[in-house]
Amino acid sequence: MEHRRLRKEQVWLAVGSLMILATVALAFALAYTRDVMIPFVLAIFITTVVAPFFDYQVTRLRFPRWIAVVTTLLVVAALISLLSLAFVAAFQAMVAVASDYGQQVGDLSERLFDSLQSRHIQIDQAKVVSLIEERVPQYVTQSAGLLMGVISHTLLVIIFVVFLLFGRDSHKRRTGIMADIERTFREYLVEMTIISTLTATLVGCVLWMLGLPMAWLFAFLVFILTYIPNIGGIVSTLLPIPIAFAAFNNPWLIVAVVAIPAAIHVVIGSFVAPRLMSHGLELHPVTILLSLAFWGLLWGIVGMFLAVPIMAMLRIVLAEFETTRPLAELLSGRLPGRDAARR
Template sequence: MQNPTNESSDDKTTIVAPAIGLVNNQMFGSGPRWAIVGIFLILFFGALYLAASFILPVVIALLFALVLSPIVRFLRRRLKIWEPISAVVLVVGALLTLLLGFYMLSDPISNIVRDAPRYASAVNEQVDSVRSRLDRLRKAQKTVAGQDETAPAAPASDKPQEVVVQTPGLIDNAASALPQIMASTGFALVFLFFLLASGDLFYQKLVKSMSTLSDKKRALRIAHDIERELSRYLFTITMINAGLGIAVGMALWLVGMPTPLIFGALATLLNYIPYIGAIVGMGIVGVIGLAEFGTLGNALVPVACYLACTTIEGQFVTPMIVGRRLEMNPAAVFLSVAFWGWIWGVTGMFLAVPLMVSVKIFASYIEPIAPLGEFLSAETRPDEEEE
């Protein structure tokens, strides 16, 4: 005779076990996959942060290779010039351009560094002036409230003691970082030479690594589009930034700012950093203008000139020249600049937009991450939606 209790227990086990398995699959089936993706992203960005001294020169060399590869390919196909020869000419030209730029700007930069205490003193005077006005306003409020201002002052011993902390100067910090900068620059130039001298080797390996013909075609299309669009974007932005630097330098020269060449070069470099670069540039111009002109009103004149030039460039020139295809979501651009600046510092801010452009082009071809490309894109206009 069978035990009815055991029968019911077996039936419950038969029914409950698949149900538990179904619930686990529905609730936690995608859990391991997303957990693995999350762990991978954490490790990936952690590696980017920890290995920045190695990865940054590699990324910079790759970006320059994307810009210069069409030139090498053109010289090979039209003029029959061997790729290593073109690579040597381009790399040596880039090095000479860097050295010439540093040589031309060395004297104005040294003058600004020498006058840095004067600039700091001018800022401190303005801060003290604002503080004294606030103190007078506070005393006036106390007088209106009926408080006695003739009360004895606090003893001198109760006043907080001023503590002066000696920190390394700007020149000392620059001197300590110079060997690392030179090593990274040399590594990037050597790696750039090998990338340019290899010609179409990357595309050949990319084709061989794909299994099907459709994958080979799509991989080549993605690689060519990223190279073409990114090189076009970087070349165009460089020309726009150079024009902005000339405009800023001439405008500040007209209002009597010293060393306008430095401010023009500074505007050219800082404009690679959207939004934040213009703010930093205006702040530097305002501080130096305050020391040179003496009053806050006069110091705002060069700041207004800088703001006018960057506004015209950002609102009219760049959208008209770059075009709608590579326009970006402003919020996404700001997040990208902030994120890569957090990961790689100032250099990451310069690389944020080119990396964002690459991700956007790549996402436009890969369906699973197409929403990411849509998020990075600029707002679609109504007439474009109808088309």
């Protein structure tokens, strides 16, 4: 019995080592091919969303496949165009006010330096302020350029969508892994869209009533960043702080700009989201944070948006096979050995 247990541990150690090496190799491959893989993964997700519309045209309306592809692509192109126009408008506004944003951060820094000097803490104020005023517009412009680069991949995404739709068998009933993956992603997208819209609307109304400049722009950023679990809400809550310090002299208004949106995120995340996302993704919070770090390192901000659905689909695939089922349980936050011992 002892020999068998030792042998089993050695096998799992060898399997675990091989999986770590395979993960590292896969990470390098994904990072190297990101210019192709990002549009391809986006195309898979888009195809999953529009597949019911495509299948309805082929099976119920009896449209030829090429007509169904064309009408589906028109819908996809319209949605991508609307999203692209929203990104362009929002980040053109950000780039236009980037210098003012940097100046406002510099004004805030000067106030902090005056407070520090009054306490006899000496810092090179001119150097730090000039660095802030130079870096902030640069970071805003780089962020806009990154998102514009994503939009520039639209043509490649559409090409992938065309091939995926032509290769889809609309008459075949999907069961098992594929059915679970499609259902999980569609439910996740719909539920997150509702949550993001509700959060952005409430935050935007609060910032507008408080009189914060560019309140609509921060509300749009809340809508986008809410798709990134945990981290997105924190970042979107902190973004208006420099503008609030520059715009308001009343400290209570500055506190309200941060506290009320933070409370909205907490309430929606603690009470609304769990009830809306009743099925859940069965991913442990630590798994979500690690996946955000991993995919963000590989594919940048786009990877952070795709991290959760990718990990949810990976968990479904791993759960289908006896050998990899413990890994799926681990992603869900359940330790198979400990659970079995308790039983």
